[in-house]
Amino acid sequence: MADGAAPVLNVRDLTTVFKTRSGAVHAVNSVSFSLKPGELLGIVGESGSGKSVTMMSLIGLIPAPPAIVSGEAVEFGGLDLLTATDDELRRIRGARIGFVFQDPMTSLNPVFTIGHQIMEPLRKHMGMTKPEARARAQALLELVGIPDAERRLKDYPHQFSGGMRQRVMIAIALACDPEVLIADEPTTALDVTIQAQILELMHELRAKLGMAVIWITHDLGVIAGIADRVLVMYGGQIVEHADVRDLFKQPRHPYTRALLQTVPRVRGERAERLEVIEGQPPILHAAPSSCSFAARCPFSFERCLRENPARFEVGPGHDAACFYDFDAGGPRHVG
């Protein structure tokens, strides 16, 4: 995609801390990344790695309190989203940044018609009249491949299947022609065939509309199929960042390597036993002072427990937050 173009979204040093009764939880720790126009950025990580919280934080969808969102800047459209007022954020949400959430069964309001729910952002952000909004809503339903769109506008969410509801969610997210679409595990709750259909639909829509997409998932197979670049998250930090080819060919962080080994292979005579990563992802009660993966890492050594690694450049457009140098086969000799 358009290399070197100014990023649409630039996140620098984003940190989110939840103040709970049992102490603070550092869910997002100094996350920095940028999103280029029209690219699809995949974010992978297991449950609790801070993928969703990162996305919710940068657009003010995290309830604060209990959350405290801080950081250097989240630049979007000439605005710093961290210092923007609630009103400014509301004008961006749903208009310039669209969202698709994980569970289509509960993400739509059960008592309003689909038409009403698609028309809401159109009327608010684009100032459309009711007939205009209805015409656009119908066009959107057709765009996401829902047959008989005119009649379906009057239906309620419970009259749609899971896959169809996720299509409706995508229609809502795309309603105001957003520059960025954030899809938070949009296919996780769907069965495999429906998942393939939604992925196919996203491919088409991106080709047609050209928006940038952030695709959150824990499924590496999905990422391999659609992403341009990938961020791997662990313990609320980005541990590796690479082009999708590089990541699968030359993973440079032990966590990414371990993740790739957990993908089941079906080639060969008999299925092998699934690899697992032993242990649990950490719950951080303080800002990390050591590598958060060290406890589960087969390559860890003394320095990993003492210092939290920065993201070292390991190749062009490829960085990894690890003190172990896979190219050299030993500890990295840096600062």
Next chain:
Amino acid sequence: MLNYTIRRLLISIPTLLFISLVIFLLLDLAPGDPMSSIPLTVPPEVKEKMREALGLGEPVHIRFLNWLYQFFVVEPQVAWDHLFGTDFAEGKQRIISFQSRSPVMTVVAERMPQTLWVVGLSYVIGILIALPIGIISAYKQYSWFDQIGTFISMIGFSIPTFFSGVLLIVVFSVILQWFPSIYDTTHTVTDWGSFWYQVKQMIMPVSVLALYNAAQISRFMRASMLDNLNQDYVRTARAKGMSEKVVVLSHVLRNSMIPVVTVIALGVPTIFGGAIITEQVFQVNGLGQMLITAIYASDAPMVQTLTFIFAVLIVLFNLIADILYGILDPRIRYD
């Protein structure tokens, strides 16, 4: 929906007939004798004649069928005659109160306005207070507003109306002498002065009952709002850039009202029957008070008729609650 309503109405006929039989038999088995208030100087044989004059000499099934005929045939005819000046009920025996020897339904019609004004008004006021309190308490959960609201509802919930009523009388009638302690049913409103007197005599009974109703309904409202505020569709609404007003008062409230409306509808029959004690405390000449005096005097026709009317209201408002549920929640379809 119409089909369902008709079916339900038809089912309620045998239900109500059975209820009326149970009430009748229970009253017949109950101790007490309508003659017990007759002075002891009246000779037994005269008492026996009086009993026969009241129709008490007949066997129980004849008395029951008589009552059924009078309630379902004669009384409607009387009402019809009264409205359209016909004379269908000419010369037919109506349900007669043992105490006053006047037709029960005439007394009910006389007492009804007092009850509707005092108890009905308190129900409406209770609802109007409870809904905003419930909504704000839930939206600002654990705020000082919520804490105070919770405390007051707990008081309203746990202090019986016969206590809070007497307490108000002691404070405001006896010590401060602001309001009359006895409700004057014969008072008519003719000018501003008499209107003010009417307001003053209604304040205490209405506020006692309103507090009690508001306590219950605000708890329901709060719980229902809390259930919905954390739903995924609320996050979707926020992600669409909807204002908090739209999110809470349109998206969340529409869903939260579904169980609350049901509770409110089911509570309506208690307007007629449930305020018995409060009416007694403030000497409001309403239906509740009439029921109490009728029970003391073993006035079986009066008790039977009033209790049956309450039963009809309960069955009716159950049906209304179900229908409202079907209207408010598109997921419920009865056909």
